[in-house]
Amino acid sequence: MQNFEETRKLLDNSNIYYVIAVDMNSNYSYLNKRYSTIFEPMHGSLIGKHYSVTMHQDDLEICNAVSTQAFTYPEKIFPAIIRKFDGKGGYVITQWEYKAMWDENGQPEGVFCIGHDITQHMQTSTELKQAKASLSKTKVTLEQMAYMQSHVIRKPLANIMGLTLLLDSMEVDPGLVNMVKMINDSAKDLDQVIKDMAGKL
Template sequence: MATFEETKNLLEDSTFYYIIATNMEGKYTYINTCYRKTFEPIHGPIVGEPYDITIHPDDTQICEEVSEKCFTHPEKTFPATIRKHDGQGGYVITQWEYKALWDEHNQPAGIFCLGYDITDYMAYHDELKNTQSLLSQKEIVLQDMLFQQSHVIRRPLANIMGLAKILERMDIDKNLYNICKMLVDSCNQLDAVIKESAAKANNQ
């Protein structure tokens, strides 16, 4: 209980952290100012009410499982990510640390939780994951383009250059010779462009 009382005194009026406590019946016995200001406008007076009135129904099992761990390992705290009603049909995402409470007779007295809102963080996290996924997809496309340039395109280009050079050495009229020479020059220019594009892509 000493840790709980110290934390209450420290963070009673916090504008960032939530502090709550529930008894062995799963009812709120304490909430700090931040939790009260955030959730009582949605649910009304909370102390004395069941802990799950603020929670997404699918997350109640998480609370139960984490609470059980707290009593099995009373020396430890355990994390839980819980969705709570935002009063607008949606949910805020909250991150918590759970710890078991014990009375003066060393009997289980309830659960003490310290938490905060991570909704914005999760939104940024999801956006970052989407961006990383998009970049990975673009990287795959880029690598495929590099392969196409280095192997698929340059192979027939080299064949054209070879054939043009063969024609240059054959007994042909000057007009055809000049065409072959221009063809070889164009192939060399195109090959240089492909090499430069590949080099730039590899350096990015």
């Protein structure tokens, strides 16, 4: 609990990091100013509400798995990538680190988490569409487009998709499962851009 108090004092008014605490009933027990400012306008007062109200339901399994790890190995910190509602029908992508909290009697008290928004660092479908629009305006010959498709883009894309399939078949840290899925989804979006380019040929 002492570690949480020190972190809370340090980051309570952070303009970059989210800091939250969740009790043993999976309800919010603390929010720093940034988390409250971003997510309470969408969901109302969050203290006392189940933590899942702010997030994509498919990511609940990740939260549960990472929380279990935090209590199993209390000396360690565990990562997770979680999608949060953006209030516009979409999601922001956030990266978190989880640590279990214990009371003065050594009993589990909850989990505290530090996170930040990584949406701007992820290649989204919107960015891919913009890239496609930009490519369509670029004056290149058919031969150049064919070369780009078969050598410049197709080969590394096939490698990325193959690696995500390999990772999907392995036992990886639960916090990385969602990241592997997002990489695979982005690769599929890029594959669609390539197919659209091929259609122009």
